Each structure stands twice: as C-alpha cells, then as structure tokens.
Amino acid sequence: MSETEVQPRAYRRPVSTWWWLEKRSYFVFAMRELSSVFVAWFVVFLLMLTYAVGRGDDQYQSFLDWAATPWVVVLNLVTLVFVVLHMVTWFNLTPQATVVRLRGQRVPAWAIIASQYVGLAVVSAFVIWLVTR
Amino acid sequence: MTKRRVEPILWLLFSAGGVLAAVFLPVLVVLFGLAFPLGWVTPPSHDHLHAVLGHPLTALFLFGLFALCLAHWAHRFRYTLYDGLQLKGSKGLITVLCYGGAVLGSVVSAVVLATVV
Amino acid sequence: MTVSHDVLLVGGGGAGLRAAIAIAEANPRLRVAVVSKVYPMRSHTVSAEGGAAGAIAADDSLDEHAYDTVSGSDWLCDQDAVEAFVDEAPRELLQLEHWGCPWSREPDGHVAVRAFGGMKKMRTWFAADKTGFHMLHTLFQTSLKYDEVVRYDEWFVTKLLVDDGRVHGVVAVDLMTGRVETITAKAVILCTGGCGKVFPFTTNASISTGDGMALAYRAGAPLKDMEFVQYHPTGLPFTGILITEAARAEGGWMLNKDGYRYLQDYDLGTPSPTPVLRSMELGPRDRLSQAFVHEVEKGRVTDSPWGPIVHLDLRHLGQQLIDTKLPFVRELCLKYENIDPVTELIPVRPVVHYMMGGVHTDIDGATPIGGLYAAGEVACVSINGANRLGSNSLPECLVFGARAGRAAAEYAATAGDPPAAIEAQAADEVRRLERDLLHKTDGHEQVSVIREEMQQTVEDSAGIFRTGEALAKGVDTLRELQQRFGHVAVADTSRTFNTELVAALELENMLDVAECIVQSGLWREESRGAHQRTDFPARDDERYLAHSLIHRNPDESSRLDSLPVTITRWPPGERTYGK
Amino acid sequence: MADSIRLQVSRYRPEEGSAPTLQEYDVPLRKEWSVLDGLNYVKDHLDSTLSYRWSCRMGICGSCGMSVNGTPELTCGTFLADLAPGPVRVEPMRNFPVVRDLVVDIGDFMDKLPRVKPWIIRDDEPEPDGEYLQTPEELDEYKQFSMCINCMLCYSACPVYGLDPDFIGPAAIALAERYDLDSRDRGARERLDVLIEHEGVWGCTFVGECTTVCPKHVDPAGAIQRYKLKAAKESVKAFLLPRGAR
Numbered sequence A: 001m002s003e004t005e006v007q008p009r010a011y012r013r014p015v016s017t018w019w020w021l022e023k024r025s026y027f028v029f030a031m032r033e034l035s036s037v038f039v040a041w042f043v044v045f046l047l048m049l050t051y052a053v054g055r056g057d058d059q060y061q062s063f064l065d066w067a068a069t070p071w072v073v074v075l076n077l078v079t080l081v082f083v084v085l086h087m088v089t090w091f092n093l094t095p096q097a098t099v100v101r102l103r104g105q106r107v108p109a110w111a112i113i114a115s116q117y118v119g120l121a122v123v124s125a126f127v128i129w130l131v132t133r
Numbered sequence B: 001m002t003k004r005r006v007e008p009i010l011w012l013l014f015s016a017g018g019v020l021a022a023v024f025l026p027v028l029v030v031l032f033g034l035a036f037p038l039g040w041v042t043p044p045s046h047d048h049l050h051a052v053l054g055h056p057l058t059a060l061f062l063f064g065l066f067a068l069c070l071a072h073w074a075h076r077f078r079y080t081l082y083d084g085l086q087l088k089g090s091k092g093l094i095t096v097l098c099y100g101g102a103v104l105g106s107v108v109s110a111v112v113l114a115t116v117v
Numbered sequence C: 001m002t003v004s005h006d007v008l009l010v011g012g013g014g015a016g017l018r019a020a021i022a023i024a025e026a027n028p029r030l031r032v033a034v035v036s037k038v039y040p041m042r043s044h045t046v047s048a049e050g051g052a053a054g055a056i057a058a059d060d061s062l063d064e065h066a067y068d069t070v071s072g073s074d075w076l077c078d079q080d081a082v083e084a085f086v087d088e089a090p091r092e093l094l095q096l097e098h099w100g101c102p103w104s105r106e107p108d109g110h111v112a113v114r115a116f117g118g119m120k121k122m123r124t125w126f127a128a129d130k131t132g133f134h135m136l137h138t139l140f141q142t143s144l145k146y147d148e149v150v151r152y153d154e155w156f157v158t159k160l161l162v163d164d165g166r167v168h169g170v171v172a173v174d175l176m177t178g179r180v181e182t183i184t185a186k187a188v189i190l191c192t193g194g195c196g197k198v199f200p201f202t203t204n205a206s207i208s209t210g211d212g213m214a215l216a217y218r219a220g221a222p223l224k225d226m227e228f229v230q231y232h233p234t235g236l237p238f239t240g241i242l243i244t245e246a247a248r249a250e251g252g253w254m255l256n257k258d259g260y261r262y263l264q265d266y267d268l269g270t271p272s273p274t275p276v277l278r279s280m281e282l283g284p285r286d287r288l289s290q291a292f293v294h295e296v297e298k299g300r301v302t303d304s305p306w307g308p309i310v311h312l313d314l315r316h317l318g319q320q321l322i323d324t325k326l327p328f329v330r331e332l333c334l335k336y337e338n339i340d341p342v343t344e345l346i347p348v349r350p351v352v353h354y355m356m357g358g359v360h361t362d363i364d365g366a367t368p369i370g371g372l373y374a375a376g377e378v379a380c381v382s383i384n385g386a387n388r389l390g391s392n393s394l395p396e397c398l399v400f401g402a403r404a405g406r407a408a409a410e411y412a413a414t415a416g417d418p419p420a421a422i423e424a425q426a427a428d429e430v431r432r433l434e435r436d437l438l439h440k441t442d443g444h445e446q447v448s449v450i451r452e453e454m455q456q457t458v459e460d461s462a463g464i465f466r467t468g469e470a471l472a473k474g475v476d477t478l479r480e481l482q483q484r485f486g487h488v489a490v491a492d493t494s495r496t497f498n499t500e501l502v503a504a505l506e507l508e509n510m511l512d513v514a515e516c517i518v519q520s521g522l523w524r525e526e527s528r529g530a531h532q533r534t535d536f537p538a539r540d541d542e543r544y545l546a547h548s549l550i551h552r553n554p555d556e557s558s559r560l561d562s563l564p565v566t567i568t569r570w571p572p573g574e575r576t577y578g579k
Numbered sequence D: 001m002a003d004s005i006r007l008q009v010s011r012y013r014p015e016e017g018s019a020p021t022l023q024e025y026d027v028p029l030r031k032e033w034s035v036l037d038g039l040n041y042v043k044d045h046l047d048s049t050l051s052y053r054w055s056c057r058m059g060i061c062g063s064c065g066m067s068v069n070g071t072p073e074l075t076c077g078t079f080l081a082d083l084a085p086g087p088v089r090v091e092p093m094r095n096f097p098v099v100r101d102l103v104v105d106i107g108d109f110m111d112k113l114p115r116v117k118p119w120i121i122r123d124d125e126p127e128p129d130g131e132y133l134q135t136p137e138e139l140d141e142y143k144q145f146s147m148c149i150n151c152m153l154c155y156s157a158c159p160v161y162g163l164d165p166d167f168i169g170p171a172a173i174a175l176a177e178r179y180d181l182d183s184r185d186r187g188a189r190e191r192l193d194v195l196i197e198h199e200g201v202w203g204c205t206f207v208g209e210c211t212t213v214c215p216k217h218v219d220p221a222g223a224i225q226r227y228k229l230k231a232a233k234e235s236v237k238a239f240l241l242p243r244g245a246r
C-alpha cells in the first residue's frame, strides 16, 4: 500500500490529437494501424471481382476495365504499399510475440523472420500458379 | 476461474487475420490490383478463373480469408480511432460500427462466394 | 497531523524490507510502516553487485565462514554475533530463494556459489553481478504481498522522538507536499544504510548520507567503531562506480603500470594463473587498497586526470565467462569508460565503499535506547570489526534485519502508548525546520560549498592512511564547518519536492557523522584492518582490542569510550593471506 | 569540442500555478559527463532550487528517468558529449503528472504493481528445507523480465498509457510475466484474472516503444504479446471445455 497522494496541483501535460506526428516511430505505428483500412478495401475489391466473375465473362471484362481506371490503380498502388508495410511489420514482430522452441532451444528471431518470408514465397508462387495456369 | 471474455477471442481473430493478410494479400494485390488490370500479365480467362473460384475448397478458403481480414480490420481500426483520434466518447458506437461492419462483410462474402460455386 | 503505528522502519533497503516482512510474519496484528526517503526499490542495496555469503557447499562449514569473518575483521568483531550470523545467513538466503530471487544456478538446479575476497571457501551466492538489485526487488515485491505493511515513500525522517530513554516515533517531511508530520510508534528500527557520501570519492549512491547514524547519535545512542571505513580497491576513476570484487573472484588480475601483479609484493601470496582463495587478488579489501597506496609511493602506477590508477585485467577470462557471470561489469565499463573489458584493461583506483561502524546494537539489533533498533549498514552489531569481507553485508542486512524485526515486534506488543511530552518535542522540530531552514532570511552559506569542503577534509584526515596530526586538524575543520552550517541558506522556498532542503538536512547529518569518524580515528592509536595510522603502525591488542563508542554530550561535543570485544572461540591471531 | 553546452531545463513550481517553462543553463561540456552530471552542476553551482531525482548514477536504481530532447532516458546513462553541440532539452517524463521541475508522480504505477501479484505464489505446500531446484535454462526463461528497474521510461514512451491511464502498462505486465515464467511459481492463474481485464493486456496495441526505450532490455512489448497469446488460449479453453475439464 502506498501513502503517496496525487497532488491536485500537479501539472498534466495534455495529449495532442496529433501525438502520432511527434515522433517518427509513432508515425510508423499510426501508418501500420492504418494499413488495416487497405486490407479491408482489398477484401471489398476481391469481393467485387468474385461477384463479377460469377455474373459472366462480360461482367468480368468490365470489372477489369474498371480496375484499370486511374483512380482505382492509384488506390491499389497505395494499397500495395500499405499491405507491404503490414507484412513487414507483422513478420518483424512475430518473434517478439511468440517463443518458438526446437528441441529445447529457443529459435533465434532472424530464423523466425526468415521462415515467414519463405512461407510468403511459397504461398505467392502457389497463388500465381493457380490463377495463371 | 477465467471468465468468458470476448476481448481475447477478438484478438485471436485479429491475429489470424493479420497473418493471412500478410501472407496472401501482397501477391493478390500485385496480381488482381495491378498486373491483370494494367495488362502486365495476361489476365486469366473467365472460364479458368470461374473454375478456380467455383471450387468449393477455394470458396471456403476465400471465405475464411475475407472474414478474418475483415475481423483484423475491425479490431485494428477500432483502436486506431480510440487512440489515434482519441474518440473515447463514442466508444460504443465505434465498436458496433467496426465489428458490425466485419460481420456484415462476412455475410456478404458468403453470399457472393455462393454465387460462383 | 500525527499518525501512529506499532513498529516503524526507517529505511526500505535490504535490511528495512527484510525487517518489515519479519514483523508482518511474526505478528500480523502489528501495524508496521516503512518510511523511506526514496521509493524502496531505489535504495542503495540495489547497487550491490557481487554476492551474498552463506555456507552451503558440501565442503564448507559454518566455522570456516566464521573464522574467515573474524580474521578478516582483524579480531575486532563480536564473535557471538558472527556465530549467529554465519548460522542464519544460509537460511535467510534460502528464504530469499523461496521468495523468488533469481540466484545463478548450477546445471543440476542447485544454487551456485562463487569465490570472494578473504573467504577460504566458495560460499558467495550471486545473481550474475546484480545481486543487490535482485535481492532488493525480490524483497520489495514480496513485501507487497503483506497488506499490513504501510509505506511512506519519499518521506524524510529528521528526528527521533525520545523521552525518558525510550523512543516513541519520528518526525518526517513528506517530500511531495512539504508537510512535516509526526509518526508515533512503539518501536523504531533504523535501516538507513551507510554514509559513503561524507567522502568525495565513493561507490555509494547519493542517498548514502548516514542519516540514521546522525539521528541515533543526536538522540543519545552511541556510534561504534566509526573509524573503520572500507576502501574498495576497484572503482572506476571518474565516477567511483564499483567494479565488483566478483571480477577478481572469477579470475581478474590487478596490474600496475608495468603490467606486474603487484599484490605479490605485499604479503598476499604468489601469483598463479587461476584464482586461489584468500590469496593475491582474493585478499581482503583493506590490504588491497593499502597496497595501492604503496604502489603510488613507489611510482609504479599510471596517471589519469582523476589521479593515479592501476588496472584490472579480465581479458584472459574470455567473453563467454564475462557475459554470463559479469555482464554488468561489461555494461558499466562500456557505458562509463568506453572500454570493453573483453579486450581492454579496466582503469581502477580505491574508493570509499562501506562503513564498518555504525549505531551500537546488541545481537538483536537493540540500541541502548528503549524500543530503538538498528540493522544493516547503519548498525554495528558487530560482525565486520576492522574490515568487512566482501559479500558479508547483504546477508548481514537479512540476518540482522530479521532479528531486529522480531525483537521489535516483541517489544512493541508490550509497550504502551507514547507520552504526551513528545508532542512538544515534535512541535519544536517543526519550528526548527521552518525557522532554521525553510524561512531563514539571513543565511549566506551554500550547502554544496560546505559539503565539498567537508568531503575533502574527511578524505585528507581519515583516508587509507592516517596520522594523529591530520586527524586532529580534521576535527577542527569539521567544527568550523558545523558552525558555518548554522548560516546555511536554503534558496528554494517551495514546499513541493524541495531537494535543496533535503540536501541541507543530509549535510547536517553528514557533518555529525564525519566528526564521529575523525574523532574515533584520533582515539584509536594503533593500526588495525582498515584503520591504518602511520604514527602507530602496529596492532595493539593490549589497549585496543576493543570497540570505540562515541557519544554525544548535551553540549553537542562528543565523548569516546570503549567496549571490550566478545571473543568466544577464536583468540586473536595473526592475519595471514596467501598461505 | 566546445567547452560548454546549453541545457534547457523544464521548470515547474505548483505554487505558481502556471504551466512549465524552460530555463537555460550553460554547463561545462566534459567527455565523461552525463546529463545528470550537468544537472548536478546546475544544482551545485548555478541554481540550487532545481529539483530532480537521482541516486545511484550507475543505471540501476531507476530514479533519474527524464525526457531528453523528447526521448525518455536515464539521465545518468546519457552523455552530454553525444548531444553536443546542444542545446539539450531536459523535461520531466511524459505521461505522468509533473509535481515539480523534473519530478513526476509515479504513484499510479506503485498502486498498480501489487495488482499483478509480483511475488511467488505457491501456498499449497510448506516451503522445502533446501532450495527449489531451477536449472540455468529455467532461469533463462524469465531472467530478462526480472531485469526491470522500475524506471518508468516505458510508461512515458507508451502512447496508449498516455491516452488511457487505466492501462496497467508495460513494466507491470512484464513483471507478471516474469513470475509466470518462473518455474517456482504457481500463480499464473491468479495473475491472468487481472490481466485479462480490458485495462490489462488488451489496451496495448503493440506500439513497441516501451521495448525501444527500455534501458535494461526487458522487452515489455514482447511480454505483453506473449501474455495476450496465453490469455487467448485460456479463454478459448473456457469457451470450449466444460467447467470440470479445465
């Protein structure tokens, strides 16, 4: 039990709404969190694609045309940047969040990170093979 | 005795979505967001794509991917609004909008995916 | 405002927290409180590095630990206290293990022990080289479990309330608010730690200002063996940051400017590549620090901006050992000296480290004042005599903290309520603080100036080697400084966290403690352990196989007398190392 | 190297009621001087009314945390020479109420700490005569998390704590993890009940700054994520398994 009492006169520095601009690391954090919006957007995009495919070749082609309009392309470029940001930060944080053990030995962080990139490569190759086959 | 709490479950869904988004989205964005529309790579034929999407396994997987990615978004975005914009006052509303959006999106996903199968 | 408790701990370091837990366990009905001028986990115990001694190894025995301690003390300790100490130390260290202290381990899961200076067996328990840190945090965190232990964090005790030979509480300043409060208690235990800051160059933290010694002394309790101040042979030259003795115990060498292991020239044995117990670098601290001075006289040391230095060589130990057993040493060297001990020599010089003397207590921590106890570095039980062995202090805090706690709990259970007279005393103290310090308008002396002069005076008169002449001169200078302190000005008039007021109060305490050190040094006309008089170079058991006791007279002058040493089983002999 | 460096020190006196102001002092620039040495120089030679906490000057007591040029640092381990030519802005740690000059109130942490029960919980059996055996590997499991000096730099770096003072915060959670991972402890269940609350681990959005600024490499961010995983596993069990089987 502590007998310290909070002084009513103590000064509390207000937190600014723009706190995440105060430091580079906070900004990166804010961008990382913002990446989720682009994740959601791309789910919507893929749903629209699926819907179009379900409605026949014409719809599919016009979806592709729509997807080639400048603002959609720009949006998806930005999406790519954010998705990559998400990927990199996620992979980097994994070793901090989990402890993996192999035969009693703690697997070093770099190995965990590297193995995720291997997984990424395999998955990407498979997806490319599946859709362009 | 652990009380039944939703927060851990939401976090698990968020994490699962995070992993899937990190592993699957980059290649999908490159292919469907850029390469195919811009013609860097010839887009797959409608028949082929329809066949792939129409396979029950693909559909099932895509449903999981979409639903979890949306859950990931909902959870992260909720905290971004709380902390980033300090919208503490409207906590309840934000929660409903975010997770509600994710649930709605998942239902839509199921319906849309069902149309191709 | 007045609050009251049954037992009050002044100090939340190793000794204080151990005592608090002992009381809570002995009698959960007692209202225990810990007053500390810093948050408990910031107490100076946190800096202890090397380890804590307790005989547990199969080839070790309590008698051997006792003998090493007695001979290390140059036969000036009380052997009954030492016997109790060595007997209870392992139990206390085990208790800490049960409370979660992360002791370093053997591969089979048993607690590991290491060698230490002046010890004939490996018996020093360690938690890498952050032993004090881990012990203190373990104690602090464990103490949180006891709801009955109330804490007054960042309260500075300025006075003991004593009436009719018995203590009834303290007056303290709550630093956050500046309020002066009376805390009454049936028993008070002083656990305020050491007083290294009376010297200019010390391993001690800034809070080690001998407050408890001064409080007790002014309240009428005598201080014992104050002339015995330990210099540690290996401090970093500028900061005085300690490079633990464990560095030598793990095999480090002391080299002079020629790269020569000079300790072999001072009766400390012959060099061997691997450490030999009670020999060379594993000799006792007094001897090693004295050897340094002789090397200076012979001109075999290196000059640095901070005075002469020698080197500690760990390079041959290899990175693996340094990183597992001495990681903090490496961290400190990299940070504060910009050198890497894996590949470079560490510059070191002797530095004031520990106070063997302190408030006179019996084996249960009781002082001559009823209800007043003392434990830890502030107290002199005594197990350290003329020279403490490294790693005996941390277990001393535990053993005698617990003993004092139990004794005080027993005392408090029967003691009555404080008499009305102490109200007046408390009011006087409030007035003194207000008038003499906070609201004095005519002061012109500066705390930092007097402090610096005091530190230099004590170093010049009561350093590693002393003479009657220098000590006498020191006494005079200190008297003058005490006079000048009467004119000190506290420029800060704020009530909130007034650290200048704290500095002034600490200086006042240090001036008293400094005087006791120098006076006692003047009194002891012999050389023993850490007290080396060049005008009396030999040990004189005829006259001085006795503790010094310094009392304060009502007129604020001091008076010295002596107390025989208790000898049970080890008659005085010659101190030999390296044999 | 110039021979002096300017410190811009935040001053606040509650009696005066207004917001903190910066006061400038020129102190000698010496190779081995830390920011703390600079402050001590100010206190001893320029302005005795400056208030701040310090004690060990060797990075172990955890008293001297301040914001140096906007970053939470132990001032005894941050060197003026590395900040030359200055000026060096020294302010109280963020996210805590400022009591006076560079002194903040950490009472909130002190109140939270006991809530995570940072002690060995094992009340089922009497203590053994000897020690609990613990192999060096078992020690390594929690060692890192036992290195926390309670310096509060992590709290002052964590934006979530700044926004939501109810959040238990990095160091307290790291300490809970320290005991959970200790092979001698059986209290994980009890601590879980505290940390599974909203103010427990869930407030943390893994900003990670706590780990970046931690001078003792405790990695509270890692501790919190691991705790989330543990809490999530337990919750799933609670959902799936019937009461008796847990």
Ligand SMILES: Cc1cc2nc3c(=O)[nH]c(=O)nc-3n(C[C@H](O)[C@H](O)[C@H](O)COP(=O)(O)OP(=O)(O)OC[C@H]3O[C@@H](n4cnc5c(N)ncnc54)[C@H](O)[C@@H]3O)c2cc1C
Pocket: C010, C011, C012, C013, C014, C015, C016, C035, C036, C037, C038, C039, C040, C043, C044, C045, C046, C047, C048, C049, C050, C051, C052, C053, C131, C132, C155, C156, C157, C158, C191, C192, C193, C194, C203, C204, C205, C207, C208, C211, C212, C242, C244, C353, C354, C375, C376, C377, C378, C390, C391, C392, C393, C394, C395, C397
């Ligand atoms: C660098 C260093 C390394 C050491 N290494 C070892 C080692 O390896 N092994 C070993 O055995 N010993 C070692 N020692 C010695 C040992 O650490 C100390 O003797 C011991 O920690 C003292 O503990 P304590 O409980 O008596 O006092 P401290 O830990 O100093 O605690 C004193 C307490 O009293 C409080 N206090 C003081 N004055 C007041 C006041 N006026 N009002 C209110 N509260 C007050 C303080 O706030 C503090 O809580 C080392 C010492 C140093 C300096």
Ligand code: SF4
Pocket: D147, D148, D149, D150, D151, D152, D153, D154, D155, D170, D171, D174, D210, D213, D214, D215, D216, D217, D218, D219, D220
């Ligand atoms: S976790 Fe690190 S930064 Fe936080 S209080 Fe502990 S030591 Fe300081």
Ligand code: F3S
Pocket: D157, D158, D159, D160, D161, D169, D170, D203, D204, D205, D206, D207, D208, D209, D210, D211, D220, D221, D224
């Ligand atoms: S900075 Fe804060 S948000 Fe979490 S990872 Fe650290 S506690």
Ligand code: FES
Pocket: D054, D055, D056, D057, D058, D059, D060, D061, D062, D063, D064, D065, D074, D075, D076, D077
């Ligand atoms: S003064 Fe102790 S950590 Fe800096």
